[in-house]
Amino acid sequence: xxxxLALTMPFTFKLFHIDDSHCGMPVSTDGVLLGAWAPLSxxxxxxxxxxxxxxxxxxxxxxxxxxxxxxEIDANAAIDCRRNFAASDWAARLTLINSDIRQWIDATxxxxxxxxHIICNPPYFEAGPLSQCDRRAQARHTHRLDFAQLxxxxxxxxxxxxxxxxxxxxxxxxxxxxxxxxAQLAIxxxxxxxxxxxxxxxxxxxxLGHLAALSDAKDTNTKSTTQLTIRDKNGAYTPEMVALTQxxxxxx
Numbered sequence: 427x428x429x430x431l432a433l434t435m436p437f438t439f440k441l442f443h444i445d446d447s448h449c450g451m452p453v454s455t456d457g458v459l460l461g462a463w464a465p466l467s468x469x470x471x472x473x474x475x476x477x478x479x480x481x482x483x484x485x486x487x488x489x490x491x492x493x494x495x496x497x498e499i500d501a502n503a504a505i506d507c508r509r510n511f512a513a514s515d516w517a518a519r520l521t522l523i524n525s526d527i528r529q530w531i532d533a534t535x536x537x538x539x540x541x542x543h544i545i546c547n548p549p550y551f552e553a554g555p556l557s558q559c560d561r562r563a564q565a566r567h568t569h570r571l572d573f574a575q576l577x578x579x580x581x582x583x584x585x586x587x588x589x590x591x592x593x594x595x596x597x598x599x600x601x602x603x604x605x606x607x608x609a610q611l612a613i614x615x616x617x618x619x620x621x622x623x624x625x626x627x628x629x630x631x632x633x634l635g636h637l638a639a640l641s642d643a644k645d646t647n648t649k650s651t652t653q654l655t656i657r658d659k660n661g662a663y664t665p666e667m668v669a670l671t672q673x674x675x676x677x678x
Contacts (some may be wrong), residue, residue, distance in 0.1 A: 439674045441488055442514045446479035448502040452482055456593050457547050461485030462670045463631050464591035469543035475527055478508035482545050487516035497523045528577045544580050544590040573602045577609035590634040599630050610637045615650045623658050
């Protein structure tokens with residue numbers, strides 16, 4: 427049976443280039459939104475879980491002066507990631523680890539490293555058929571890293587006052603939220619993202635923190651919730667989208 431691959435192609439941003447020819451997931455609007463939105467400017471130790479081609483790690487390097495550790499389980503994606511890191515202006519601050527995050531934690535000598543920001547565009551398909559030959563499906567299905575496992579990794583690696591930034595589709599939001607309390611994490615900030623003016627939110631940008639660090643651990647409803655619309659009814663980027671992403675997209 428022939429191998430089915432996701433359609434990928436090189437993508438050039440203002441300050442770096444992404445080759446994702448070996449990756450299951452190509453550069454996406456989701457990744458750009460997350461990398462541009464996450465509050466990274468003051469972060470000193472940043473972890474990118476499931477880096478793929480290295481997009482989020484490179485965006486973090488552009489937006490901060492911190493040291494970025496990127497973890498990727500897929501050896502093929504890691505090929506692209508290494509090349510993209512080496513070709514960037516921030517190679518000295520970027521480290522790639524080709525490993526399963528859970529195995530890396532288990533193999534790391536105590537105490538575990540602590541990161542003041544963790545960023546992740548996670549797998550989110552929780553059910554349904556999964557082609558063994560489709561890298562895109564593999565990269566997006568939680569059989570590799572389910573929400574409970576991801577949140578447990580974040581709990582262990584996030585510093586006491588640190589934050590984690592995630593993007594999820596609407597369909598996965600409830601399942602993800604249900605796992606937060608078990609991991610002693612909570613949503614601090616939420617942005618509901620609509621693709622076009624007038625449409626319901628289809629994505630959620632989430633900033634997480636440790637429950638113990640919140641001023642009132644019993645009341646997580648004090649989170650900040652705002653909205654972002656990507657395009658207007660004429661198909662043009664909204665002013666908010668332009669302001670968020672213009673440091674990256676070439677044509678903005």
